[in-house]
Amino acid sequence: MKKWQSENANGMKRRKFIKNILFSLAALTTPAVLSAQEALKKLQTWIIGEDYNPFEHYWGMGIDINKCIGCGKCADACKKENDVPKAPFFFRTWVERYRIFKSGKTFVDSPNGAINGFRKPYYESEDKDKVIRSFFVPKICNHCDNPPCVQVCPVGATFKTPDGVVLVDGDYCIGCRYCIQACPYGARFLHPEKRTAEKCTFCYHRVVKGLVPACVEICPTQTRIFGEIKKKASPLMRFMRKHKIGVLKPSLNTEPKVYYANLDMEVR
Amino acid sequence: MKFKFNPDDLKSLVKKSFSSDNINKRRQSMKFFWKNLPEQIRRLSVVAVILFALPLVVRQLLIPTDFGKYGHYRASALDEIVSQEIHYAGRELCNECHDDVVEVKYNGYHKTLTCEVCHGPAFAHTEDDAIELEAPRKRSYCPTCHEYLPSRPSGFPQIISARHNSRKACIKCHDPHDPKPPETPRECKACHAEISYTKAVSKHVDIPCTRCHQTPEEHKIRPREVLPSKPHNREFCGSCHALDAESSEDIPRIDLFEHERRYNCWQCHYPHLPEAN
Numbered sequence: 357m358k359k360w361q362s363e364n365a366n367g368m369k370r371r372k373f374i375k376n377i378l379f380s381l382a383a384l385t386t387p388a389v390l391s392a393q394e395a396l397k398k399l400q401t402w403i404i405g406e407d408y409n410p411f412e413h414y415w416g417m418g419i420d421i422n423k424c425i426g427c428g429k430c431a432d433a434c435k436k437e438n439d440v441p442k443a444p445f446f447f448r449t450w451v452e453r454y455r456i457f458k459s460g461k462t463f464v465d466s467p468n469g470a471i472n473g474f475r476k477p478y479y480e481s482e483d484k485d486k487v488i489r490s491f492f493v494p495k496i497c498n499h500c501d502n503p504p505c506v507q508v509c510p511v512g513a514t515f516k517t518p519d520g521v522v523l524v525d526g527d528y529c530i531g532c533r534y535c536i537q538a539c540p541y542g543a544r545f546l547h548p549e550k551r552t553a554e555k556c557t558f559c560y561h562r563v564v565k566g567l568v569p570a571c572v573e574i575c576p577t578q579t580r581i582f583g584e585i586k587k588k589a590s591p592l593m594r595f596m597r598k599h600k601i602g603v604l605k606p607s608l609n610t611e612p613k614v615y616y617a618n619l620d621m622e623v624r
Numbered sequence: 625m626k627f628k629f630n631p632d633d634l635k636s637l638v639k640k641s642f643s644s645d646n647i648n649k650r651r652q653s654m655k656f657f658w659k660n661l662p663e664q665i666r667r668l669s670v671v672a673v674i675l676f677a678l679p680l681v682v683r684q685l686l687i688p689t690d691f692g693k694y695g696h697y698r699a700s701a702l703d704e705i706v707s708q709e710i711h712y713a714g715r716e717l718c719n720e721c722h723d724d725v726v727e728v729k730y731n732g733y734h735k736t737l738t739c740e741v742c743h744g745p746a747f748a749h750t751e752d753d754a755i756e757l758e759a760p761r762k763r764s765y766c767p768t769c770h771e772y773l774p775s776r777p778s779g780f781p782q783i784i785s786a787r788h789n790s791r792k793a794c795i796k797c798h799d800p801h802d803p804k805p806p807e808t809p810r811e812c813k814a815c816h817a818e819i820s821y822t823k824a825v826s827k828h829v830d831i832p833c834t835r836c837h838q839t840p841e842e843h844k845i846r847p848r849e850v851l852p853s854k855p856h857n858r859e860f861c862g863s864c865h866a867l868d869a870e871s872s873e874d875i876p877r878i879d880l881f882e883h884e885r886r887y888n889c890w891q892c893h894y895p896h897l898p899e900a901n
Binding site for chain 2: 422423424425426427428429433436437438453454455472473474475487490491492512513514515516517518523525526527528557560561562564565567568570573574576577578
C-alpha cells in the first residue's frame with residue numbers, strides 16, 4: 357500500500373502542519389481582534405455629558421394629529437433653542453394646515469412655519485368649494501432608520517448616532533446640498549451664513565442631559581411625545597400601542613422614527 | 625533562452641542578500657541599476673512616485689484623526705453638538721423658587737402647559753434670577769391658542785376674540801395660571817366651535833345639542849372625564865323622521881324599515897350637517 361504522504365514533502369506531519377496553520381492564523385488575527393475589541397470597549401463606554409450611554413437608548417417621536425391646535429409654539433421654541441435663522445424659510449420643525457375640499461382638492465399652508473400660529477379665523481372658500489376636513493400636521497426631521505441623506509453625503513458630515521439620531525457635523529460639511537436634495541421630507545436647509553446643511557437634532561444637546569426636545573417641552577396639548585422605541589414602559593411605546601400609527605411616505609422605505617397617530621391619508 | 629526556476633537558487637539568493645557583507649554590494653548594484661536606466665524612465669518614475677504618494681499625504685492631512693472612531697463620521701462632532709447651549713429649562717426647575725405658582729397651575733386647565741410657553745426660554749433666569757422674564761399680559765397673546773379656527777380639534781376651548789368681552793385684557797377675568805372661566809361656559813360652542821358653527825348653517829339648526837347628546841353639567845368642567853351620550857341606533861333619528869313619528873309636519877320622512885337598513889343613519893348623513901342630495 358502506498359503511503360499517502362508523498363515522498364518529497366518536507367517530512368512535516370499532518371498534525372504538525374495543521375497546528376502550525378492554526379498558530380499562525382491566531383498570531384495573524386490577534387492584533388485585529390484586540391484592536392476591534394478595544395474599539396468596541398471604547399464605544400460602549402462612550403459617555404457624553406453625565407452618565408449618558410447612547411447604546412442604552414433609541415429615540416423616536418410620536419405626534420397625535422387629533423391633539424394639535426396649531427399654535428405653532430413648537431416651531432417658535434425650536435428656533436429659540438437652536439438659534440435657527442429668523443428668516444421665514446429656515447425651519448427645523450414647522451406646522452402645516454391641511455384643508456381638504458369637497459371637490460377633492462387639498463390645500464396646505466404654513467405661514468412662516470406657523471411660528472405665530474394661524475390667525476385668520478375664517479377661510480374664504482374658493483369657488484364655493486366646501487371644506488370637508490381640516491387639521492394641523494406638525495412636521496419635523498423623521499430621523500429615518502434608513503436615512504437617504506446620510507447615504508449621499510460625500511464626506512461623512514451627516515451620520516446616525518447609536519441612539520438613532522441623525523446629525524450634521526457643521527464643521528465638516530462642505531455645503532454641497534446633496535443631502536438637502538435627498539431628503540424626501542424637506543427637513544433640511546442650507547444655513548444662510550455658515551453655508552452648511554442644518555436640520556433637527558432631536559435637541560441632542562438636551563436629550564443627553566435628560567431633557568426632552570424643546571418642541572416637546574413646549575407643546576401645550578401633549579401632541580408631541582418623545583421617548584424610547586425599544587423599551588416597553590415608555591410613553592412613546594404606550595402611544596404606539598394605543599393608536600394606529602402612520603408614517604410619512606412609507607413607500608420610500610426610509611423607516612421614519614416619527615410616528616403619527618390619526619394621520620389622514622392626504623398628508624404627505 | 626528558457627528561464628528555469630530552481631528553488632535552491634532562490635534559497636541561496638535570499639541567504640546571500642541578507643548576509644551583511646553583501647549589503648554593500650547590493651547598494652552598489654542598485655546604484656548601478658538606477659544609473660543604467662534610460663533617462664526618461666528615471667524621470668517618469670519620480671513623477672509616478674509623487675503621483676502615487678500625493679493623494680495619500682493629502683488624504684492623511686484632510687481626514688481628521690478622530691474620523692471613523694465611532695462610525696463614518698468625526699467623533700468630536702458629537703461633543704460640539706452636545707455642548708450647544710440650552711435655552712429652555714424644562715418644567716421641573718421652576719418648582720424650587722415658584723412653588724406657589726406651580727401649585728396653582730398644577731390642577732388648573734393650563735396644567736399641560738409648561739411655564740416657558742408663556743414666559744419664554746428661562747434657563748438663563750434659573751441660573752441668575754436677575755435676568756428677568758416677560759409675562760404676556762397683552763390681550764393679543766392668548767388668541768394664538770384660543771382663537772376659533774375650524775382646523776382645531778373638537779373639545780378645545782375657543783373664542784372669537786372680537787366678540788368675547790373685547791374691552792378688557794384676558795387676565796382681568798382669567799388667571800393665566802389657572803384660567804377658570806368665571807362661570808361655566810353656557811354653550812357647547814365654547815369647546816366644540818367647529819361643530820356648532822357647522823350645525824348653525826344646517827337643517828338641524830334648531831335642534832339643541834342636548835336633544836341628541838345627554839350632557840351632564842360636569843362635562844363642561846371636566847370634559848374628558850365625564851362624556852355626554854351619543855345616539856346609538858336608527859330609532860333615535862326615527863323619533864323625528866320615521867313615517868309614524870309624532871313630530872312636526874315639516875320634517876321629511878323616511879320609511880325606517882326600507883331606507884338603507886344595513887347602515888346607521890350617520891354613516892351617510894353627518895348629523896351636524898345632514899344632507900340629502
